[in-house]
Amino acid sequence: MQPIELETPRLRLRGWHDRDLDPLAEMCADPRVMRYFPATLSRDECAAAMARCRVHFIRHGFGFWVVEHKDAARFIGLAGLAWSRLDLPFCPAVEIGWRLVADQWGQGLAYEAAQAALAFAFEQRQLDEVVSYTSPLNERSWRLMGRLGMQADEAASFDHPRLPEGHPLRRHLLYRMSRDQWNDRRR
Template identity: 35%
Template structure:
């Protein structure tokens, strides 16, 4: 069976979520190291709900955090894409760009490559400004933001992380398209 991608980058294919992604996605989301900059690891049910939300976001808005495969092998490596943020802040509601990769695929340039391609995708569908946020101590994600051309805006406390003092503040980056 050949996979139909919504778009690709040189090494990555971007697609909607399928039921077959759940075992690997749930395993990734349950991993303490992968989830160390999030409120908590996710259960299989929470991972399934996230997949469903992403497909619904795509149906509603034309973008989501996409399931991402290596084109060479077809192997699922995680998610990269655009999200819709509505938490209470002076810059929301907004489109944000984010990524979460299985740790077996870290430090290979996939997050940067995929995020650059998702910025192009966002611009192509008419998004004017894209934000990105990460816990200020998440230096790997901040390096990706800088590498793909986002500019630092400010630090802020993410309301979703109020129970986790060590995760705030978050760094906020952005890019505007002409």
């Protein structure tokens, strides 16, 4: 089953091809991009992540899409939706996430991709809620959550269960958006 493609004025969100591994590995080896993740990723780790994305699409009909700039059909990152099954009170939940190559930041492209993913979640899949979470240190990411109209759930801030105590990225902020909130913003 081929993933549904999404289109925005500047972007195409599409399924994964084997040729995406090279630019994915390059992006995930960049310390600027991976600053708020525990570590950069090796090529093998990227191949495994890409395989997990493909399986997620097959199982659920959505996932993290490749974000391609329509100009030159260039790979510029990934964005999309995934089931989060952390051992936390708000899970299971569908999470929205994003990662773009650094030279594409600051143009509203992550916002554009995320809007398309949220529209898909709420209008095509009729999901009740989408969440997003990140370290308080990752200001670009939580500012994006706010710009999208997601609401910070301060009482639900949490320590990431996969990071050890004392790790600087362990604390996480949780943002949420319900289908009603999405529909209210579209009115």
